[in-house]
Amino acid sequence: MKFRLILPILLSLLITSCSEKEKNITFNEINSSKIITSKDLKVSDSGLSHESVIIKTVKGNIVLKLYPNDAPNTVTRFLQLVQEGFYDGLKFHRVHPKFLVQTGDPTGTGNGGSGEKLKSEFNKLQHIKGTVAMARKPEDVDSADSQFYIALTTLSHLDLNYTVFGQVIDGLDVLDRINLNDKIITISVQL
Numbered sequence: 001m002k003f004r005l006i007l008p009i010l011l012s013l014l015i016t017s018c019s020e021k022e023k024n025i026t027f028n029e030i031n032s033s034k035i036i037t038s039k040d041l042k043v044s045d046s047g048l049s050h051e052s053v054i055i056k057t058v059k060g061n062i063v064l065k066l067y068p069n070d071a072p073n074t075v076t077r078f079l080q081l082v083q084e085g086f087y088d089g090l091k092f093h094r095v096h097p098k099f100l101v102q103t104g105d106p107t108g109t110g111n112g113g114s115g116e117k118l119k120s121e122f123n124k125l126q127h128i129k130g131t132v133a134m135a136r137k138p139e140d141v142d143s144a145d146s147q148f149y150i151a152l153t154t155l156s157h158l159d160l161n162y163t164v165f166g167q168v169i170d171g172l173d174v175l176d177r178i179n180l181n182d183k184i185i186t187i188s189v190q191l
Contacts, residue, residue: 036083036189038068038075048167049075053082055171056185059178062150062171064132070123071165074134074144077118078165079189081146086114088186095180097152102135103184104147113145120144121163127155130168130175150175 041049048065055062068075081087087103093110094102105112118134120141127133131151134144144163151158152175168175 036079038066038072038079041066041068041075043069048169052169052190053166054188054190055087056187057174057178058182058185060171060174062168062174064130064166064168066166067123067125067164070125071121071163074118074121074163074165077116077146078148081114082187082189085186086146087184089183091181091183092178093181094149095178095182097176099153100149100151100155101175101178102147102149104135104145106146108181110147113147116145117142118144118163121165122160123164124160125164127151127158127162127164129153130172131155131164132166132168133158133162133164136162152176 041051043049047067047069049068051065053064053066055064066075066078086106090103090106091108092101092103093105093108094100102110106114120136122141125131129151132148133151135147135149136142136144148165150168
């Protein structure tokens with residue numbers, strides 16, 4: 001009987017002892033009935049969202065900001081997939097040191113996706129180290145789906161040919177440690 005009275009008090013103390021900074025909120029914890037879109041993000045003068053997307057990997061965390069003004073449909077779809085937990089547990093199926101790392105294929109082969117194609121949103125954002133962009137088939141500009149890559153160096157030959165929708169702002173060193181088949185633990189958003 002005493003245990004039933006103490007347990008709620010202990011849980012309350014545990015929850016309130018977490019600082020706001022420690023609370024990484026996944027979209028499923030926010031409100032599963034509301035789908036967050038690019039219009040819900042606050043944007044800075046640079047065009048980057050104020051909210052941070054945290055990709056928790058087996059090698060550490062990669063933190064990125066999104067470009068909702070430059071690629072609104074891509075950002076919206078990415079956020080929907082994050083909300084669904086689509087990327088959780090997926091591996092980096094393509095890793096080329098000093099070039100890029102790629103993920104977002106549930107089959108792990110580079111041929112799979114979520115099943116929903118996206119129209120390209122080519123923009124003038126440049127491929128520098130940490131640029132996040134949608135992967136697609138070379139012969140079909142509107143074949144992007146759920147796979148995305150992160151540039152490990154400047155890749156100017158990809159500029160204007162792929163939809164850039166984000167930029168890594170922390171964890172560039174983690175990117176350099178990613179190996180083929182390393183997994184994403186989860187992706188969340190810190191509001």
